[in-house]
Amino acid sequence: MLTLKLLREQPDFVIERLAVKNFDASQIVKDILEADSLRRASQTKLDSTLAEQNQKAKEIGMLMKQGNKEEAENVKKLVAQLKEQSKELEAQMEEHNKAMNDLLVLLPNIPCAQVPAGKTAEDNVVVREGGCKTTLPANAKPHWELAKSLDIIDFDLGVKLTGAGFPVYKDKGAKIQRALISFFLDRNTRAGYMEVQPPLVVNEASAYATGQLPDKEGQMYHVGLDNFYMIPTAEVPVTNIYRDCIVNKADFPIKMTAYTQCFRREAGSYGKDVRGLNRLHQFDKVEIVQLSLPENSYEALDGMVKHVESIIQELELPYRILRLCGGDMSFTSALTYDFEVYSEAQQRWLEVSSVSNFESFQANRLKLRYKDDEGKTQLAHTLNGSSLALPRILAALLENHQDEQGRIHIPAALREYTGFEWID
């Protein structure tokens, strides 16, 4: 959520920047400012009415003590009138307040200056490419075929147990999952991220604070009996650790990493883009989260990008880093870098990580703040990224490290975790 302060002080700037996200904010901004001034006007009136009530109440107390009952009764009548007025004013104020908030949540985060204009994924800017170019055998297969022939991931069995999008990992398939999780967590903690193990279901307040509610309700699994939501990403519980907190300035940056399973309903998805491991209802991901002072958040973002890059390099995968254009960015992000790994077998780039700076957009809803040097409360910045998501990394490993016999060669960095060099 954008801050009201920004909208009040620089409405034209907000409109101009949101245009980069192809969002026409002019009407909404105008309506918000109007609701805001109505709200303030009614609050001022309400406050002075209440102040008068408070004063009269004290007066009555004094009169009662002095035994001046008659006068006290007169004042009581006055207060009764004021009370009616204030009830009306309060209702007015709440109405304007609600109108304002309803509009406020419609505005996406403003993209930072580095965000390129553009409408679709085509307009994203390639920052750099790297990693090991692989030359695949002529008979290279997509990962779902490899997984089947090696019998390490059983999609059909998952359908039997649960449904599509819930694969069963078997044998070395299960082992490599565990290896990847440990490998990622170790790399992250080595880079200064504290490992946390949060709950996999959260309450409404948490889902609201990171922005999954109210608008993305249909994308989460909901445990109706207890009104819990299954987390779509570790970002939700981990970022919420600092909900409603005023953090000591000296404690920044706060760096956390968490492995969790993630649950996404992915309603409406279909087709070849979702084949195999490309899109699942339940998947494993290791997330990194940073809470930062505003002045340091872009430096922190660069650090996260370099960190994720180093892990992909260790996995010997061909990759590229994209700076997302305005049209392809998420609602909440101010700047996003996507990592993609090339799948020769599928002839396309697969997104394996997305690293974003949300500036104060998330912190505003979270009420995550710190005291600046003047003792004023300020919103912190939040950032997060996958480091990394398992299914697509596994898909990329299978496809890029296959040989002509359909065996998979495990990259050196992973072998101490897997305990084997080949999946065959």
Added chain:
RNA sequence: GGAGAGGUGGCAGAGUGGUCGAUUGCGGCGGUCUUGAAAACCGUUGAUCUGAGAGGAUCCGGGGGUUCGAAUCCCUCCCUCUCCGCCA
């Protein structure tokens, strides 16, 4: 699942109808002392909204009610803890 207790400022913990936004302790910050630190002592220290400011308003789990006046009384919902039961 059954029974009971309770939700107050960063934490602990008083407060049961009016001068309570709230005693006190710890922690934090500033100072005195010290070569420096500790200890001791002194001072200071909640958030949000509103206002140019002085100030004003709101907040004692959430919502509603009683009252001229509620942290305090009533209703309701939520949550936490303890004991019993069940159990990885």
